[in-house]
Amino acid sequence: MSSITISVNGTPYTRDVEDRTLLVHFIRDHLALTGTHVGCDTTQCGACTVVVDGKAVKSCTVLAVSADGSDVTTVEGLADGDNLHDVQTAFHEHHGLQCGFCTSGMIMAAVNMIKRHDGMLDEATVRHELEGNLCRCTGYHNIIKSVLAAAEKHRQRNHAAA
Incomplete structure (x- = not known):
């Protein structure tokens, strides 16, 4: 287990995760942000795409521990209240x-x-x-x-x- 801190949609989250936890599962399972979808688990479909430190990445192949200290934006972080991006x-x-x-x-x-x-x-x-x-x-x-x-x-x- 590792303790990681990742800022997701502007909010820092510190969690203990297994070292094998994928970023997509951290987002969905640990933070309950289900807008990021799990499709293929092989980077083929792109349904899990998020922005990490300014770069679009497929979160199904990024370990959560490798994103420790990063800024992540998911689809839930785009709108400003009721105003869509x-x-x-x-x-x-x-x-x-x-x-x-x-x-x-x-x-x-x-x-x-x-x-x-x-x-x-x-x-x-x-x-x-x-x-x-x-x-x-x-x-x-x-x-x-x-x-x-x-x-x-x-x-x-x-x-x-x-």
């Missing part, structure tokens, strides 16, 4: 979800992608960067539309402020 809003407005299983991972990957590219995205880039996130329902068309709409909103907001 721009990516969440875009997924709603552009029908970027069907069953919802992949949605949290897609949203987290998109949030990180938009931030890294400062909203300067095109369809080819979005498709390439979402290759590691699988959706069995939508055929990706509306997911891509959602990400591009959120990127455009990000770009407009940041360039209007400059």
